[in-house]
Amino acid sequence: MSLDWDEFRFVKSVADHGGLTAAAAQLGINHSTAFRRLAAVEAKLDARLFERLRTGYVPTPAGQAMIAAAARIETDVTQFARAMAGRGETPSGELRVTAPAGFAADLLMPVLADFSARYPEIRIDLLLTEEALNLSRRDADVAIRVSREPSETLVGRRLAATAWGLYGRADREYGDLSREAWVCPGPGVANGSFMRFVAARAPADRIRLQLNTVTGLDAAVSAGLGIGPLPCFVADANPALRRLSGPYPELGADLWVLTHPDLRHAARVRVFMEHFAEAMLPLRARFEGR
Structure with missing residues (x-):
């Protein structure tokens, strides 16, 4: 019995994706081909590699052993590729x-x-x-x-x-900032530090826009959706914005x-x-x- 690296890689992909459909898409093959490949590997090993459940493909003990071997091979191949890449002398x-x-x-x-x-x-x-x-x-x-x-x-x-500061539109005057509309990154960004920053300065009902990334924050403030924390290197260079306060060490x-x-x-x-x-x-x- 002989197995090649592609078979190990295929079985690991099925495990990583929890089934044939997503694994086939990742490997660039269709579902029927993936089904036949898994059946062929299992026949070659004379062992069932996955339990086919409604919730997905769950590795058997034989499958877990093959997946662990695949992970070790993948690590070795990657380490070798890095070592060879590091030997290059010419910038090319x-x-x-x-x-x-x-x-x-x-x-x-x-x-x-x-x-x-x-x-x-x-x-x-x-x-x-x-x-x-x-x-x-x-x-x-x-x-x-x-x-x-x-x-x-x-x-x-x-x-x-x-550094990060608090910014608003350059063409507006601001009074009590707690009464302004706000924009900010959501709780999943930077472990919620931006949400805590805003919560300390304005009630929750004043948050008009919440993003799952910092990209687009400056555009939101420029468009007039509200004031909000922005990176100084972006906002200070935008003539449509002006810094209201900061920088704030807790955001940096x-x-x-x-x-x-x-x-x-x-x-x-x-x-x-x-x-x-x-x-x-x-x-x-x-x-x-x-």
Whole structure:
């Protein structure tokens, strides 16, 4: 009996997705093909790998053993890929960079344009997300993150503090702020720190808009939906807005550029991190709300 890596990967995908339909979509095959592949693996092993329940596919002991082996193989393959990627001497090839979506237009694009002109052999794959992608799995090579405590498994540089203030429209006068309409990120953002900030300053019925991300907050305040907390590096540069108070230390964090230790000496990673850090130096006062 011989098994190849694709069979391990397939069984792990079924387990991860709880069934054939989602696993098939993730692997780019149809449901019928997935059904036949699972049946073939089970026939080869002469063992049932999943119990087919109404709630989904639940691994049997044999399935759990195969999934654990698949996870170990996946880790080994990823570690090998990182080690090989870290040996590159020439700044070339694909570079996967993850950053918050709100950084894209005003901050990242001018930096990436300059970087691309300087290193035309590097192809950038930019992943804009509020989620912290797993650099150990090589979901990305470099992470630009705003965090108070970045993962201990990563290495990099702290570039600046990121300050937040309270902002409203520049063309309006404000009196008692507790009577104004407010906008803010919801309780799932930054462990609810923004909701606590607003709750200390206005009753709940004054919150006109709540977002599950910080992206779009400045547009909401500019549109007149209400006043709200905004990052100073975004809001101070917007002539439609004016700072009403702040910065507030309890809302702040730090800007970092990070990578996995196995990749820090890779030429394309090293030059990007150096380039980004250099580009941020003149912007430090803007980030810190000064």
